[in-house]
Amino acid sequence: MKWMERRRRASVTRARVRAEAAVFVRAAYRGLLDREPDDAGLKTWVQFLQHGGHIDDMVERIGRSEEFRRRSESLGVLSLPSLSVAAKFEELIRRPKEERRLVILGNCQARQMATAVQAITTLPRPFAMYAGPELWPEVSSGALDLSALFHAHDTVWVQSELWLKIAKRYDEYRSKVMLFPPIRFSGFHPDLVYLVDHDVPCVIDGPADGYHSSIGLLAWKAGLTPAQACELFRDDVFFDKLGFDHWWWFSWTWLMESGKLCGIDMAPMLDSWIRGGCFMHTTNHPKMHVTADVARALLARMPDVRLRPGRPEHFAHDHFRSGPIWPIYPGVARRLGLGEGSYDFHLGTSTFCVDAPVEVIGLSEFLEGSFAGLTRHVRQTTKLDCLEWPRYKALFDEIRPR
Numbered sequence: 568m569k570w571m572e573r574r575r576r577a578s579v580t581r582a583r584v585r586a587e588a589a590v591f592v593r594a595a596y597r598g599l600l601d602r603e604p605d606d607a608g609l610k611t612w613v614q615f616l617q618h619g620g621h622i623d624d625m626v627e628r629i630g631r632s633e634e635f636r637r638r639s640e641s642l643g644v645l646s647l648p649s650l651s652v653a654a655k656f657e658e659l660i661r662r663p664k665e666e667r668r669l670v671i672l673g674n675c676q677a678r679q680m681a682t683a684v685q686a687i688t689t690l691p692r693p694f695a696m697y698a699g700p701e702l703w704p705e706v707s708s709g710a711l712d713l714s715a716l717f718h719a720h721d722t723v724w725v726q727s728e729l730w731l732k733i734a735k736r737y738d739e740y741r742s743k744v745m746l747f748p749p750i751r752f753s754g755f756h757p758d759l760v761y762l763v764d765h766d767v768p769c770v771i772d773g774p775a776d777g778y779h780s781s782i783g784l785l786a787w788k789a790g791l792t793p794a795q796a797c798e799l800f801r802d803d804v805f806f807d808k809l810g811f812d813h814w815w816w817f818s819w820t821w822l823m824e825s826g827k828l829c830g831i832d833m834a835p836m837l838d839s840w841i842r843g844g845c846f847m848h849t850t851n852h853p854k855m856h857v858t859a860d861v862a863r864a865l866l867a868r869m870p871d872v873r874l875r876p877g878r879p880e881h882f883a884h885d886h887f888r889s890g891p892i893w894p895i896y897p898g899v900a901r902r903l904g905l906g907e908g909s910y911d912f913h914l915g916t917s918t919f920c921v922d923a924p925v926e927v928i929g930l931s932e933f934l935e936g937s938f939a940g941l942t943r944h945v946r947q948t949t950k951l952d953c954l955e956w957p958r959y960k961a962l963f964d965e966i967r968p969r
Contacts, residue, residue: 588616592625599629668872669693670716673726674700675851676750676858679886680724683859686883688866689873698729707732717743724865727828745865748825748833750853754815755845755903756893757805758782760953762945771944774928774936775891775914778849781953782809783934787941788954789967793934799966800910800930802898808965809958812902836860844905845895852887855880890915 592612596604604612612625629635669684671677671693681695696716698706705711706729713733717723717740725733727746734741753759760781762771773779782804786796805811819837826833839860840846846857859880866872892913900908910930928936945951953959 588613591616595626595629599626599635600632668720669722669724670720671695671724672698672713672716672729673724673747674698674729674749675887676853677726679853679855679858680747680862682883682886683855683862683880684866686880687859687862687875689875693724698726700728703729703732707736709736713737714740722869727825745868746829747861747865748822748829748831749851750822750847750857750861751851752818752822752847752853753850754818755847755895755899756850757809757811757814757899758896759850759893760784761851762951771940773940774933775893775912778891778893779937779941780934781959783937784941784951785954785959785963786934786966787938788951789963791966791968793931793938796934796938797931800896804962805896805898806902808962811899815903831861831864836864848887848890848892850893852890854887855883855885859883 589609592604592609595612596602596608612629615625668690671680671684673680673695675697677695677697681693684690685692702711706713714737717737721743722745723740723743724745724747727748730744730746737744758780760779761777762773762779762784763777771777771779782799783793783796786793786799822837823833836857840857843856846854848854856878859878863874866874892915894911894913895903895905895908896910897908900906910933911927912929912933914926914928954963
């Protein structure tokens with residue numbers, strides 16, 4: 568499909584989403600605040616829904632507002648977070664005890680971890696609760712209270728970054744907690760950056776959700792066209808100017824240290840993963856066998872849990888495979904001994920639908936879409952952290968039109 572035709576169809580889809588989003592926003596305001604949304608609130612939440620935000624998140628955030636708190640107090644009811652969490656915990660607590668052996672808390676990787684546990688053990692699939700960085704303030708402050716969840720389960724696997732934020736509040740449950748590291752590895756995809764507008768909040772939309780090229784971002788910031796940006800995708804830029812080969816060792820060291828924090832020796836697993844080729848879909852989306860190996864390391868501390876023989880995770884659904892998949896660039900692939908590589912970007916779907924259609928685009932088409940998303944959502948004056956690194960600043964000065 569031609570790029571302009573896809574953009575035309577995407578415009579029709581966005582118009583429909585915009586209309587539906589406004590309906591949902593108005594319904595949330597009427598139901599929670601008993602009023603119509605003001606213009607600023609309507610615009611903010613419509614943008615949030617259009618750019619990948621979930622309706623449940625919008626409702627919970629409106630429910631955490633001071634306005635809703637005052638209204639709920641005047642009506643003599645619990646706050647929305649308390650009601651939603653209490654309902655979820657009530658559902659968990661009513662489950663049979665054998666289904667309350669384990670619960671998993673973490674970012675998007677928690678769901679994949681739960682699937683891996685079900686595949687490699689005889690346990691029922693554990694409950695996985697998403698608690699990504701945007702929820703850390705609520706969890707650490709107690710606005711989102713996890714006490715009932717800790718209390719109801721025998722063992723709680725918590726991603727180490729989350730535990731550092733909440734350890735003091737939930738210290739009484741420390742004996743139940745087992746830490747697991749977030750899997751991040753940039754060695755295969757050193758150009759990939761994930762962009763979020765924290766003011767809305769929403770991802771900065773592009774062809775592959777919030778995933779963008781740092782080189783493309785630099786070219787856009789410098790005022791180049793997508794065609795001119797394509798010319799920067801060459802080995803001397805990758806390695807001599809931006810030092811992409813350093814990301815391998817940085818990622819290796821970071822993952823080793825993250826494992827140590829959780830009492831897990833990552834070296835044998837990393838050696839095994841590397842022998843099998845690329846083990847990441849993106850910098851923060853590991854393949855299923857990676858998640859399963861980390862799960863096995865934790866399950867080794869639970870001797871009463873029986874593991875299935877072989878590698879049953881190979882038959883489990885890899886949640887991240889339906890999402891964006893970043894290519895290994897030709898120059899990077901040759902450096903790593905992984906064949907020729909490509910610039911084939913798998914777009915995936917933000918909903919991670921199993922039946923999502925396969926859509927792959929090339930570099931020029933990807934950069935056109937990325938530039939369009941950046942132009943819609945980012946001001947040229949916006950500070951972008953990755954572009955503040957010395958190597959990027961030097962390249963920016965070199966490529967910026969005089």
